[in-house]
Amino acid sequence: xxxxxxxxxxxYQQLRAMIVRLDYAPGDVLREDExxxxxxxxxxxxxxxxxxxxxxxxxxxxxxRGMFVSGIDVSELSMLFETRTVLEPYxxxxxxxxxxxxxxxxxxxxxxxxDSTSDANALMDIDxxxxxxxxxxxxxxFLLDTLDMLxxxxxxxxxxxxxxxxxxGEAIDEHHRILAFLRAGDGENAATLLEQHVSxxxxxxxxxxxxxxxxxxxx
Numbered sequence: 261x262x263x264x265x266x267x268x269x270x271x272y273q274q275l276r277a278m279i280v281r282l283d284y285a286p287g288d289v290l291r292e293d294e295x296x297x298x299x300x301x302x303x304x305x306x307x308x309x310x311x312x313x314x315x316x317x318x319x320x321x322x323x324x325r326g327m328f329v330s331g332i333d334v335s336e337l338s339m340l341f342e343t344r345t346v347l348e349p350y351x352x353x354x355x356x357x358x359x360x361x362x363x364x365x366x367x368x369x370x371x372x373x374x375d376s377t378s379d380a381n382a383l384m385d386i387d388x389x390x391x392x393x394x395x396x397x398x399x400x401x402f403l404l405d406t407l408d409m410l411x412x413x414x415x416x417x418x419x420x421x422x423x424x425x426x427x428x429g430e431a432i433d434e435h436h437r438i439l440a441f442l443r444a445g446d447g448e449n450a451a452t453l454l455e456q457h458v459s460x461x462x463x464x465x466x467x468x469x470x471x472x473x474x475x476x477x478x479x
Contacts (some may be wrong), residue, residue: 356447361396
């Protein structure tokens with residue numbers, strides 16, 4: 261049964277996805293009337309979504325100037341990924357205990373879909389869904405909400421540096437191994453592999469950012 265979501269949640273999800281995919285790039289002005297027309301949702305839900313995105317650092321509010329898509333501070337990369345490398349393995353330990361056959365069957369189906377595509381964006385979508393299933397299996401909504409926000413920030417970094425990141429095929433292979441441990445109820449090995457998985461993505465992002473900063477066109 262499909263879970264019904266509020267208009268505010270729908271506005272939030274749609275707008276955050278547009279920010280992550282760079283439909284709204286860092287520094288872009290966010291105008292409520294334009295957003296309402298684009299997603300077909302009214303003033304109050306859009307305003308609530310923008311307020312939530314501001315709290316999560318996707319949107320910056322400057323008094324008397326307006327709202328803008330937040331930039332990504334390179335100095336904050338370490339904080340983003342050090343938080344994920346603590347919380348993601350913790351979620352894996354919980355998921356190995358609390359997850360069901362239905363969770364792992366859904367993850368396997370997602371991973372099977374990778375056999376028919378080599379598209380980086382499609383593989384990133386599958387990677388995200390595998391993480392989401394694991395968070396859902398952990399059955400802790402506070403942990404899920406936090407990891408969802410952190411992953412979205414990581415996802416935005418990936419879109420910013422897409423041309424320099426070739427990690428997605430390896431990431432999917434890692435999910436196959438993580439799934440095997442989750443199914444076996446082996447939370448410690450699942451956690452270890454997941455920490456390595458997040459750290460490898462971090463290394464790819466850092467390398468891409470460094471390459472961008474060293475480019476003669478940077479500045």
